[in-house]
Amino acid sequence: MNDQINRRNFLHNISLAAAAAALSPNMSHADPTSLEQDRFDAVIIGGSFAGLSAAMSLGRARRKVLVLDSGRPCNHMVKAAHNLIMHDGAPPQQMRADAQEQLVAYPTITSVSATATRIEGADGSFTVHSSVGTHATRKILLSTGVRDLPLPIRGFTECWGISVLHCPFCHGYEVLNQPLAVLADGALGLEFARTIRNWSRDLTLLTNGPTTLEPEQQKELVDRGIRIEQRAIAEFVHHNGQVSHVAFKGNAAIAMSALFARPPFALPEELLSSLSCTLSESGHIHVDHMQRTSVAGVFAAGDVSSPIRSLAFAIAAGNLAGGSITQSLVSQWQ
Numbered sequence: 001m002n003d004q005i006n007r008r009n010f011l012h013n014i015s016l017a018a019a020a021a022a023l024s025p026n027m028s029h030a031d032p033t034s035l036e037q038d039r040f041d042a043v044i045i046g047g048s049f050a051g052l053s054a055a056m057s058l059g060r061a062r063r064k065v066l067v068l069d070s071g072r073p074c075n076h077m078v079k080a081a082h083n084l085i086m087h088d089g090a091p092p093q094q095m096r097a098d099a100q101e102q103l104v105a106y107p108t109i110t111s112v113s114a115t116a117t118r119i120e121g122a123d124g125s126f127t128v129h130s131s132v133g134t135h136a137t138r139k140i141l142l143s144t145g146v147r148d149l150p151l152p153i154r155g156f157t158e159c160w161g162i163s164v165l166h167c168p169f170c171h172g173y174e175v176l177n178q179p180l181a182v183l184a185d186g187a188l189g190l191e192f193a194r195t196i197r198n199w200s201r202d203l204t205l206l207t208n209g210p211t212t213l214e215p216e217q218q219k220e221l222v223d224r225g226i227r228i229e230q231r232a233i234a235e236f237v238h239h240n241g242q243v244s245h246v247a248f249k250g251n252a253a254i255a256m257s258a259l260f261a262r263p264p265f266a267l268p269e270e271l272l273s274s275l276s277c278t279l280s281e282s283g284h285i286h287v288d289h290m291q292r293t294s295v296a297g298v299f300a301a302g303d304v305s306s307p308i309r310s311l312a313f314a315i316a317a318g319n320l321a322g323g324s325i326t327q328s329l330v331s332q333w334q
Ligand SMILES: Cc1cc2nc3c(=O)[nH]c(=O)nc-3n(C[C@H](O)[C@H](O)[C@H](O)COP(=O)(O)OP(=O)(O)OC[C@H]3O[C@@H](n4cnc5c(N)ncnc54)[C@H](O)[C@@H]3O)c2cc1C
Pocket: 045, 046, 047, 048, 049, 050, 051, 068, 069, 070, 071, 072, 073, 074, 075, 078, 080, 081, 082, 083, 084, 114, 115, 116, 117, 143, 144, 145, 146, 148, 160, 161, 162, 166, 170, 171, 268, 271, 301, 302, 303, 304, 308, 309, 310, 311, 312, 314
């Protein structure tokens, strides 16, 4: 077992034994003032765009922070992220690594590869249980993102994030004017098709069965050259995740460069089971304008608390959450 704490990699690859050691008050990289405390100011659950952004705010405020990350961000399969000014086209993995590198400058931040499983306690004295131990903390930030649930169509999982895309602003420009499809029906299908037509006029709405669109809604689409395909889908034919055809039951197929889809998602139910955070209408953790959840001392940021999925939003929300947690601590003279 590796017992080295690799600061340059932001302590991300440390083993379980090293992780336990990293939580010891004798930790060499900890801020001396924080060593007097017997608990963390904040435990950040999820160390990706939102969580790392929050960690920077908190680290710069000299707060003793533990980042727990299980290493499975939602865009892990993406080679190039877009629509983030100054980083357009950059690999998200590289951006996360750069963030970790920058956080090394702040000695009160500790990050470990670990999965948080349970939260107990109340504002000022929470206990977070994780795969590397139990951690006492005053505040908690939930920045776990969401888990996208694959649609039960052969090829969907393999193509997700590569040629089955969630967001035209992130990946639409790369498939400009190519044969595209929207996989949706009803109000979402109508709205989504309207949106994607901005990127390509060679567009098919795949309803995967008889459509629920009203005849006038169908006419609205057809009049604008959008094909409506109601046959049940058998498979996305692909090579290494790059779709080439959508095959229907009964052997027919149409050629395709990319599809847009909005699969359902799951929150980290296990963690939330002990917290009773209020959810928003969209099914995310409800937060106020300062990223506070309905549970005192628990904050949330990024995809887990926002239907707007973008790196820019996640970074901004994390940054705000870090400031908000600091504000909450100082208001309690902590
Ligand atoms: C396929 C795809 C492509 C995308 N492309 C773009 C793009 O090009 N441009 C753009 O702006 N946006 C893009 N997005 C959106 C963007 O990736 C997200 O908005 C952003 O990653 C959200 O950041 P986050 O930190 O909230 O969550 P995530 O990045 O999903 O990270 C959450 C982290 O929390 C960890 N975690 C979860 N549960 C636990 C737990 N219990 N304990 C410890 N750690 C845990 C996970 O392992 C993960 O590392 C894309 C999204 C997807 C799905």
